[in-house]
Amino acid sequence: MQLDHLVHTLGHHLKRRFGERVHKLALNADFTCPNRDGTLGRGGCTFCNVRAFSRAATLPLDQQLEQGKLDADRARKYLAYFQAYTNTYAEVSVLREMYETALRSADVVGLCVGTRPDCVPDAALDLLAGYRDRGAEVWLELGLQSAFDATLERVNRGHGFAAYRDAVTRAHVRGLQVCTHLIVGLPGETATMCRITLDQVLDAGVEGIKLHPLHIVRGSRMAAQFRRGELAPVGFDDYVTIAADLIRATPADVVFHRVSATAKRDVLLAPDWCAERWPSMQAIADNLARHGGQGTTLGQPWAPQPVPVS
Numbered sequence: 001m002q003l004d005h006l007v008h009t010l011g012h013h014l015k016r017r018f019g020e021r022v023h024k025l026a027l028n029a030d031f032t033c034p035n036r037d038g039t040l041g042r043g044g045c046t047f048c049n050v051r052a053f054s055r056a057a058t059l060p061l062d063q064q065l066e067q068g069k070l071d072a073d074r075a076r077k078y079l080a081y082f083q084a085y086t087n088t089y090a091e092v093s094v095l096r097e098m099y100e101t102a103l104r105s106a107d108v109v110g111l112c113v114g115t116r117p118d119c120v121p122d123a124a125l126d127l128l129a130g131y132r133d134r135g136a137e138v139w140l141e142l143g144l145q146s147a148f149d150a151t152l153e154r155v156n157r158g159h160g161f162a163a164y165r166d167a168v169t170r171a172h173v174r175g176l177q178v179c180t181h182l183i184v185g186l187p188g189e190t191a192t193m194c195r196i197t198l199d200q201v202l203d204a205g206v207e208g209i210k211l212h213p214l215h216i217v218r219g220s221r222m223a224a225q226f227r228r229g230e231l232a233p234v235g236f237d238d239y240v241t242i243a244a245d246l247i248r249a250t251p252a253d254v255v256f257h258r259v260s261a262t263a264k265r266d267v268l269l270a271p272d273w274c275a276e277r278w279p280s281m282q283a284i285a286d287n288l289a290r291h292g293g294q295g296t297t298l299g300q301p302w303a304p305q306p307v308p309v310s
Helices: 011-017 061-071 092-103 122-132 148-156 160-174 191-204 220-228 236-248 278-291
Strands: 022-026 079-084 108-114 135-145 177-185 207-213 255-258 269-271
Touching: 011 022, 011 207, 011 255, 022 061, 022 108, 022 255, 061 079, 061 135, 079 092, 092 108, 092 122, 108 122, 122 135, 122 160, 135 160, 135 207, 160 177, 177 236, 191 236, 207 236, 220 269, 236 278
Parallel strands: 022 079, 079 108, 108 135, 135 177, 177 207, 207 255
Antiparallel strands: none
16 A cells, blocks of 8 residues: 555645645755754764765755756656755855755745754744745754653754754744654664654644654764674664554644655665665555554544645
């Protein structure tokens, strides 16, 4: 069974709004991060190496967009996804230039802006809300990973859950949609802790969720821990079970931007199964088909809504 029939996916959400497929184009705007440049710390989060998922910023943004469109299949509309590092970590004038470069293209219908909860000043939120008011699809993507402060400290995030809750509150005052990134398999965390994190995120209010298995990648501080035998990667079956359980415990109106993720083979150390996208997604869909889809645990299962014909 197709994932869209079991999960409220971003693809379905966008088809409902725009009447056709909308493709996310990942961009690298050459931002940095306060957890790398010395403002909060050095070295970044222990799991982080942007090269595992993002292209290098070797082309100007407008050229990255055009290249991404060539690589996208069956799409005529696009979201500009500012993905690498902290994409609100600059003066507002710089952010405006970056975002408007992307929105200048008539077939780019919105923005997804990945950032940290402690790097979203009111001025940046006001800027994003202005694009939303002009009709753009705007998502503020906040990297939380876990609601447990002890875990966040262990992986050197540089912020706690309170910073996340504050960012969400200020985004919602402005009517912005928030997508929260959560990692399954973080050191010391159990399936129960993953569920508690989800419940805390839902309690704070959220419009979207992105689930990731923990990747151990070359160039990250976790890589050394893994090589010393101090860190075990999340297993395929464990991830599928946890992800499916979290999806079932999520209200049907919350949009899943991702239910699994991959890392590039040349930097991935573990788990091996994260080099391939489809097996984990298919296994999650199979689990949901057997035991119930999104919202089932809450007694409000997801049912796909009719997509308008464009």
